[in-house]
Amino acid sequence: MIEVRDIKKRYGFKSVLNGVSFTAAKGEITCLIGINGTGKTTILKSIMGLTPFRSGEVLIDGKHLDKHAYEKITYIPDTITMLPSMRIFEALDFMKDFYSCWNAERAEELLKFFKLQGSDRISHLSKGNTAKVNMLLGLALDVDYLLMDEPFSGIDIFSREQIADVFTSHLVENRGVIITTHELNEIEHLIDKAVLLDGGKVLKEFQTEDMREQEGKSVVDVMREVYNQ
Amino acid sequence: MNNFLKLVHFELKRFSKLYMGLIAIIAVAQLLIALIIVNMYASDINRMLAQGKSSFEILGKMGKMSIGNIMNNNLFYMTLMVGAIPLIIYMFFIWYRDWFGKSSFIYRLLMLPTNRMNLFYSKAVAMFLFIFGLVAVQVLLLQVEHWIIGAIVPRDYNSNLDFLNLIDGSPLTVILPPTLEQFFLSYGVGAMLLVTLFTAVLLERSFRLRGIVIAILYCVVAGVVFFIPLFIQNLTEGYFYHKEEVWALIVSGLVVTICGITLSNYLLKRKITV
Numbered sequence: 001m002i003e004v005r006d007i008k009k010r011y012g013f014k015s016v017l018n019g020v021s022f023t024a025a026k027g028e029i030t031c032l033i034g035i036n037g038t039g040k041t042t043i044l045k046s047i048m049g050l051t052p053f054r055s056g057e058v059l060i061d062g063k064h065l066d067k068h069a070y071e072k073i074t075y076i077p078d079t080i081t082m083l084p085s086m087r088i089f090e091a092l093d094f095m096k097d098f099y100s101c102w103n104a105e106r107a108e109e110l111l112k113f114f115k116l117q118g119s120d121r122i123s124h125l126s127k128g129n130t131a132k133v134n135m136l137l138g139l140a141l142d143v144d145y146l147l148m149d150e151p152f153s154g155i156d157i158f159s160r161e162q163i164a165d166v167f168t169s170h171l172v173e174n175r176g177v178i179i180t181t182h183e184l185n186e187i188e189h190l191i192d193k194a195v196l197l198d199g200g201k202v203l204k205e206f207q208t209e210d211m212r213e214q215e216g217k218s219v220v221d222v223m224r225e226v227y228n229q
Numbered sequence: 230m231n232n233f234l235k236l237v238h239f240e241l242k243r244f245s246k247l248y249m250g251l252i253a254i255i256a257v258a259q260l261l262i263a264l265i266i267v268n269m270y271a272s273d274i275n276r277m278l279a280q281g282k283s284s285f286e287i288l289g290k291m292g293k294m295s296i297g298n299i300m301n302n303n304l305f306y307m308t309l310m311v312g313a314i315p316l317i318i319y320m321f322f323i324w325y326r327d328w329f330g331k332s333s334f335i336y337r338l339l340m341l342p343t344n345r346m347n348l349f350y351s352k353a354v355a356m357f358l359f360i361f362g363l364v365a366v367q368v369l370l371l372q373v374e375h376w377i378i379g380a381i382v383p384r385d386y387n388s389n390l391d392f393l394n395l396i397d398g399s400p401l402t403v404i405l406p407p408t409l410e411q412f413f414l415s416y417g418v419g420a421m422l423l424v425t426l427f428t429a430v431l432l433e434r435s436f437r438l439r440g441i442v443i444a445i446l447y448c449v450v451a452g453v454v455f456f457i458p459l460f461i462q463n464l465t466e467g468y469f470y471h472k473e474e475v476w477a478l479i480v481s482g483l484v485v486t487i488c489g490i491t492l493s494n495y496l497l498k499r500k501i502t503v
Binding site for chain 2 (some may be wrong): 045048049052068075077080081082083097100122123
C-alpha cells in the first residue's frame with residue numbers, strides 16, 4: 001500500500017500541498033481528481049522522490065522511498081522520459097539494462113498492443129504514439145505500483161481508447177495504480193477509489209463501488225456535490 | 230556491468246558524435262597550421278639559399294625548426310581553445326540537457342534503481358575521459374607535427390628536439406604535466422573545479438532562482454576555502470615552506486572537493502526538483 005501522510009509543500013510563497021493524506025492499495029485503481037493547479041502532479045512527484053516536501057511522509061509497503069523502491073513503483077509522467085534521439089528498441093534496451101524487473105516479453109506484447117514499430121525514432125512519433133511509448137516503458141516493468149499523470153492529455157480519441165483498454169487488461173491486474181486525469185469519462189467505471197483535491201487538500205476520499213451501492217452516486221455526482229459547495 | 234559503468238558508457242555515447250566532430254576540427258586545424266608554418270620556414274630557407282646565403286647565416290637568422298615554432302604560434306593555442314571551450318560549456322550542459330529539450334530524461338535518470346550519486350560520478354568521470362581523450366589526441370598531433378617537420382625541413386635545419394622536452398615550461402604543462410606529482414596537482418585542481426561546478430548546478434536545479442544566488446555564494450566560499458593557505462602565506466609573509474604550502478593547498482582542495490560531493494549527495498537525495 002502507498003500511504004501519503006500529511007504532505008505539505010510550498011513553491012516559493014505559494015502553498016501547493018496543505019497536508020495531503022490518502023492511501024492507495026495494491027490491486028486498486030486510485031484516481032486523483034482536481035482542477036489544474038491543485039497539486040496532483042506534485043503529489044505523484046513527491047511519492048517518487050522527484051520533488052522535496054516540507055513535512056509529512058510517504059510510505060510504500062510501510063517503507064520510505066529508497067533506490068530499491070524503483071523496482072517496486074514507477075511513474076509515467078505526461079512527457080516522454082527517454083531521449084528523443086533514441087529509437088524505441090534502444091529505449092527498451094536502456095530499461096532492460098538498468099531494471100531487473102524489466103519484462104521483455106511484456107514489452108514486446110505492448111509494442112504489438114499499441115501497434116508501435118521498434119525501429120521508429122522517438123522524436124519522429126506523433127503525440128499519441130509518444131504517450132504510448134511512455135506507457136509501455138512503465139507497464140513493462142514488473143512493479144507493484146504504477147503512477148500515471150494525465151495519460152489521456154492532448155491525444156487523439158483512438159489513442160485514448162487504446163490507453164483506456166490498458167486499464168481493463170491484465171497489464172494492470174493486481175497492481176496498485178494511482179492516476180490523475182481530466183478525462184474521467186474514459187475510465188470512470190474502472191476507478192476503485194477517488195480522491196478529490198482542491199487547494200492542496202483532500203476534500204473527499206471514497207471507494208467508488210461503495211458510493212454507487214450505498215448512495216447511488218457516480219464519481220461525477222460526488223464531484224458536482226463537492227466542488228459546487 | 231554495474232549501473233555506474235553503464236551510466237558512464239551512456240554518457241560517453243551521448244556526446245560521442247559531437248566529441249568526434251570536435252577532435253576532427255582540432256586535428257584538421259592544427260595540422261593545417263603546422264603545415265603552413267613548416268612550409269613557410271622551408272620556403273624562407275630555400276629563398277635565402279637561392280640568395281647565396283650560407284647555412285650558418287640562415288641558422289643565425291632563422292634558428293633551427295622544431296615543434297616549439299608551432300607551439301609558440303598563437304593559432305596553435307586557439308586550436309587548444311577550440312577543444313577546451315566546448316568542454317567547459319559541456320560541464321554545465323551535461324546536467325541541463327537532462328532537464329530541458331523535448332523530453333524529461335531527468336525523470337528516468339532519477340528513477341533508476343541505483344544510488345543517485347552514480348549520476349554525479351558518471352558525469353564527472355565522462356568529463357574526465359573527454360578531457361584525457363583530447364589530451365591524448367594532442368600528444369598524437371604533436372608527434373604527427375614532429376614527423377611533418379622531419380619530412381619537409383632539411384635535416385641541417387631541423388633541431389629534432391623531442392616535443393616532450395619542449396612542453397616542459399610551456400603552458401601545455403597544465404594539460405601534460407611532466408611529473409606524476411604535477412599530474413595529480415593539475416588534475417586534482419581540475420577535479421575540485423568540476424565537483425564545485427556540478428554542485429553549483431545542482432544547487433540551482435534544487436532551489437531554482439534562489440539557487441543561482443546560493444550557487445554563486447557557494448563558489449565564492451569554495452574559492453576562499455581553497456586559497457586559505459595562500460592568504461595565510463601572504464598575511465604572515467612566508468609562514469609555510471614551499472612544500473608545506475603545497476600540502477596545505479592539497480588539504481584545502483580535498484576539503485572543498487569532499488564538501489562538494491557531500492552537498493551534492495544531499496541535494497540529489499533530498500532537494501532535487503524536476
